[in-house]
Amino acid sequence: MQNGILYVVSTPIGHLADITYRAVETLQKVDLIAAEDTRHSRPLLQHYGITTPVIAYHDHNEEGAGYQLLRRLEEGQQIAMISDAGTPLIRDPGFQLVRECHRRNLRVVPIPGPSALLCALAAAGVAPDRFSFEGFPPRTRNARQEFFRELRHASQTVILYEASHRIMATLADAITILGPEREAAIGRELTKRHETLLHGPLEQLQESLRQSPNQRKGEFVLLIAAAPAPPADAIPPDTEQMLTLLLAELPLKRACALAAQISGMSKNVLYRRALELNEEPDREVSI
Numbered sequence: 001m002q003n004g005i006l007y008v009v010s011t012p013i014g015h016l017a018d019i020t021y022r023a024v025e026t027l028q029k030v031d032l033i034a035a036e037d038t039r040h041s042r043p044l045l046q047h048y049g050i051t052t053p054v055i056a057y058h059d060h061n062e063e064g065a066g067y068q069l070l071r072r073l074e075e076g077q078q079i080a081m082i083s084d085a086g087t088p089l090i091r092d093p094g095f096q097l098v099r100e101c102h103r104r105n106l107r108v109v110p111i112p113g114p115s116a117l118l119c120a121l122a123a124a125g126v127a128p129d130r131f132s133f134e135g136f137p138p139r140t141r142n143a144r145q146e147f148f149r150e151l152r153h154a155s156q157t158v159i160l161y162e163a164s165h166r167i168m169a170t171l172a173d174a175i176t177i178l179g180p181e182r183e184a185a186i187g188r189e190l191t192k193r194h195e196t197l198l199h200g201p202l203e204q205l206q207e208s209l210r211q212s213p214n215q216r217k218g219e220f221v222l223l224i225a226a227a228p229a230p231p232a233d234a235i236p237p238d239t240e241q242m243l244t245l246l247l248a249e250l251p252l253k254r255a256c257a258l259a260a261q262i263s264g265m266s267k268n269v270l271y272r273r274a275l276e277l278n279e280e281p282d283r284e285v286s287i
Contacts, residue, residue, distance in 0.1 A: 004031075004073040006101050007080040008094065010087040010113025014191035016047050023111050024048050031077040034069055036092055040084045057081065059093050066097045073106050080111075087115040091135055091161060117159045120187035120221035125199040127225060130156035137162065137170050144170060148177035153227045160222040167220050171206040174224065178202065183225035189218035235273055239263045243270055247277060 007026050012018040027033060027050045034057035035041040041054065057065045069079055083092035101108050121128050134151070137160055138144045151158050162170050174182070180203035188196040196215060198205050202224075209215045235243070242262065246255035256274050260267040 002076055003106050004075065004077040004079065005107045005109055006069075006073060006098070007078070007109050007111055008088050008098065009080045009082050009111040010115065011041070011044060011082050011085060012191065013085045013114045013116050013119065014189065014195075016044060018114050018191055019044075019048070020111070020113050023113055024050070026111050027052060027080050027082075029078070030080045032069075032072065032079045034065070034079055034081045036083045036088075041082060052080075057093065057097075062093050062096055066100065069097060070100060070104065070106070073101065074104070085114075085116070087113065090115060090117065090133070114191070116161070116187070116190055116219070116221050119190050120185070120197075120223060121157070121159060123197055124185035124187060124223045126157050126183065126185050126223045128157065130226070131159055131223075132156055133159045135161060137166075137173075139166065141169065141173060144173045145177055148174055151224070152178060154224075155226050157226055158224045160224070162220045162222055164217050164220065167216060167222075168206070168209060170222065171202060171209070174222075175202045175206060178224065178227075182227075185223040187221040187223070188215065190221065192218070194218065233266070233269045235265065235269065236263075239265060239270075240273065243274060244277060247274055252278070 007030060009023050009026055010020075011023065027045065027048070030052055033041075033045070033050075033052050033054045035054050036056075036058050038054050038056050045052070045054065055065065057069065073079060081088050081094055081097065083089075083094070086092075088094045089098065098108055117133050121131060132154070137147050160170075174184070181201045183200070184202045184205055185197065185199040186205050186209075188194075188198075194214070198208055239259065243255065243259045246259055249255075250258065252274050253271070256267055256270045259265070259270050263270075
């Protein structure tokens with residue numbers, strides 16, 4: 001018996017018209033639809049007259065339901081997997097099923113369509129050429145601030161999702177670690193009736209939300225621009241640490257020459273920084 005096909009089908013993130021003809025046709029022709037939340041997906045399917053049987057496939061039944069889906073696929077059935085909104089697997093269940101399909105040589109076919117992160121990136125006014133998607137930030141303040149420390153020197157746009165009840169705390173921590181002037185953008189309730197797109201420094205975005213309680217409701221995509229390029233003569237933190245250690249043990253000129261040899265930086269740049277370090281209080285530098 002020929003194996004079936006798993007279709008990974010993107011559905012609207014808000015506006016019901018944002019679905020492709022191919023997606024509708026696929027949902028109509030398959031034997032079964034695996035939906036993250038059948039109650040959430042039912043209005044979409046009814047809107048397009050799709051009567052295909054639907055079962056639930058979500059985080060809490062992923063193992064058991066996934067086994068049943070794999071068995072059906074190996075029997076030759078065609079199955080469409082959809083999430084509550086957007087492209088499946090992007091912060092939604094489905095990865096384990098897709099990976100197991102590949103392991104069993106079952107065909108997986110993507111049906112492209114809406115994605116909140118790409119929708120936001122296209123309209124946010126933040127550089128789209130290089131980006132990373134980091135999902136949801138941690139829920140606690142300390143973990144969230146450490147999360148932003150790791151992204152402080154990112155050389156690409158960083159895209160995050162955030163819930164309405166944490167967006168203000170997340171903005172506050174981003175400002176604390178990245179600075180109030182860091183360029184950013186917010187996409188709220190994208191493609192829905194109350195869609196909002198804001199662009200500006202982090203502090204400005206925070207103030208816009210603070211002034212309007214309605215702007216703090218809904219689903220958020222937060223985009224943070226890449227870190228500003230350091231000055232040409234900027235010394236990386238690890239090089240400065242090395243220079244400091246060498247200055248404590250070697251004469252100034254020898255320490256700078258050795259640091260330049262190891263790091264590849266200009267000896268003159270390191271020498272100027274060594275003089276500055278020498279002038280700092282409580283700093284011991286060999287002469």
